[in-house]
Amino acid sequence: MSNPSTTRPGPGPGRRPAPDRGRTLLGPALRLIHTGRTPTRSALTTALEVTRATAGAVAGELAALGLVTVDEHPIGTGRGRPSHRLGLAPDGPVVLAAQVHFDMLSVALAGLGGELGEAVYLPLPAATDPEPILATIAAAGAALVRAQRRRCLGAALALPNPVREPDGTAPAALHFGWPGGTPVVQLFADAIAAQDLGPRGRVPLPTAVANDANLAALAEHRHGAGRDARHLLLVTSGHRGVGGALVVDGRLHTGSAGLALEVGHLTVDPLGRPCPCGNRGCLNVETDPEALFSAAGRAVDPSRPLLDQARELARDPSARAAVDTVVDRLALGLAGLANILNPDRIVLSGLHQDLLAAAPTRLPELVARHSLWGRCDQVPVVAAEVCHAGLVGAAEFAWEPYLRDPQAVAG
Amino acid sequence: MSNPSTTRPGPGPGRRPAPDRGRTLLGPALRLIHTGRTPTRSALTTALEVTRATAGAVAGELAALGLVTVDEHPIGTGRGRPSHRLGLAPDGPVVLAAQVHFDMLSVALAGLGGELGEAVYLPLPAATDPEPILATIAAAGAALVRAQRRRCLGAALALPNPVREPDGTAPAALHFGWPGGTPVVQLFADAIAAQDLGPRGRVPLPTAVANDANLAALAEHRHGAGRDARHLLLVTSGHRGVGGALVVDGRLHTGSAGLALEVGHLTVDPLGRPCPCGNRGCLNVETDPEALFSAAGRAVDPSRPLLDQARELARDPSARAAVDTVVDRLALGLAGLANILNPDRIVLSGLHQDLLAAAPTRLPELVARHSLWGRCDQVPVVAAEVCHAGLVGAAEFAWEPYLRDPQAVAG
DNA sequence: GGCTTTTTGTTTAGGAGCGGCACAAAGTCA
């Protein structure tokens, strides 16, 4: 042999089936079927811009991998030979999707297609250290997989705080007190590995952890209000503070260290409320649930979740003035983001979704007025559509390697 | 024939040489050589992760296209058979790069490799309507091409204002009074077409127009301070106002309508100077040349270019306090952008470059202190390195189709 | 200086992936 060190050890002769180039059509084809855009092989032909022969072969291969089914009965749409609908195999493999919420945990199985199985909700364990929480999630997930006797291909977890790349730590403290720097990616991988869910026993499942806003954006982009948007900005207000996420050309923009779209400290009211960051009038403190209550001069019922109360208040006509105040601040923040990111569409979730419902014309108009983009085009500000977007997004994240290379399902 | 309407009319049988997939290695290989990363065929082998056979074939094909040369003499680097350096053909084809500046025009020819030919500077014509300006540029470019007897493959123009996509208009008025909505892309294409520079006579040259900050970012990313950065943020202050640009994974992020990175209206001083946009303390008015003069309490000499004077003032030790004030505002703006975009690196140009030189530790420290990213990692804030970055970036833009598919050079 | 070792470049054979084409299948329309 001449010198094997520089000759790449390919898996046999022929065209390279390398990480990203071999079988270039299989991934795009599965992605199209997954997002419900190509009901038939004929639609695949046009969407992928290939010949019918190739589209047929690709569909056949996806079916052979157990991912796609070809409907028995044809669907008649006018003239010509009728097509057979391409569907996702109902008994195909699944992934584990999990989410850490403010006050609970949720876990579900998900096949392709963006539909979740029934979600399991768990209270936070008494010890809110990382290990017991992640162990609880992994155990619940393993129970689901075993009970439903499905093949599990991966797991992903949505966390309510940023996840730093590439080391996989949570840089800021979670609200229930995990220290900054907690290696959440590794801990979750360990928790899943301990459940021994690998397809052939000892092979550890691929796992991933990401911020919940990012995953929600992914879910909305693939299956919700962000479909067909090239650049999608999602802004959400949860229990406390504001989260953002950006999808660029179908892929999450998480920045160089996973810390992009930390939009909470945009200044939206120079004379506003003080923010822990030291400034005044940050988006975080001006458009979160507390800000709405403060603007309305109402008291919070400490016995009920703050976010739920705030969403009710946003729908309360008697709080109109307060809603408008907060909407104005939000619009300024969104306009600032629009000037920087110029997305196709802005999707609002959480409390912001209710603020949009309460001010369906005022909010987009203000965004348009305060952004260069808005002075050129209509600015589509829309409400989120996906239920359990965090879980659905986690499922997307876990499926991602297989959407890139469906043949990995066979490995 | 069965039905040619759905069967794509490919250019002959065989593996598809379609827009983006045919000859997948040729483009990446040329790009590596173009950015000076692969001096030899052996380096191509490792960079492209292909076999030596393939790298050799690719290099040979690029040489056959007249783009790449293989050095006569080997370069000895230790043991083994020495390599021959891969260079860019000195007599290869060129593109036309042009820029509209505040008070003049510039035009240059550029081959691959990021080096400009000698630039020609032209005063603005008496009539500052779009047509005469663009005609002046096209005529000067055509004269260069003819004088140097080079084959010209395309032309690109850098403009000091945003270019709206997909219609190719300038949404805001240029400072010398072009009306908003001017179809600059079409007008430039017409001006170039009128010069009849096509390789075989009547074929019009491909042309492009883009914002100068965007093009500068492209230039810095490929050939300057942004090399090896995955996500690069460039911020620049020109004669008036602030421009920004973002390169994501090697490609410009211009947003859905080309209006991204309009960073000038970030609030950086809630009680600051009024901005034409209606707010106070926008980055535009707080960190532009006038702001520095205002902070220093100095008078501007109306007989000299404002930007030049401001850059001198930034270097003047006696203006220390004023510089620090403006630096503080700039740092706040950069931190805001870092929180949203989380780039790998921030490159400063124009006046901001001098502000960084005047406050080489204060500025990065403040950016770090006010951004989540800065609290996790070092924030590299660096000065621009490319001379005539607008022209170099325009050349990159014009070369882009050929870097994607080098075989287009032959067409 | 001859030998081996190391690294680079080239030649040859062959395989994977996809297009073109012809044909078959399954419906609608007149």
Place this chain on the structure above:
DNA sequence: TGACTTTGTGCCGCTCCTAAACAAAAAGCC
């Protein structure tokens, strides 16, 4: 019933790449 339209498939060939062997050009060792 037959013409037409649209969808799906089998076969062949082309292109782009890999693997493997060979050739070339240096350094290192004796």
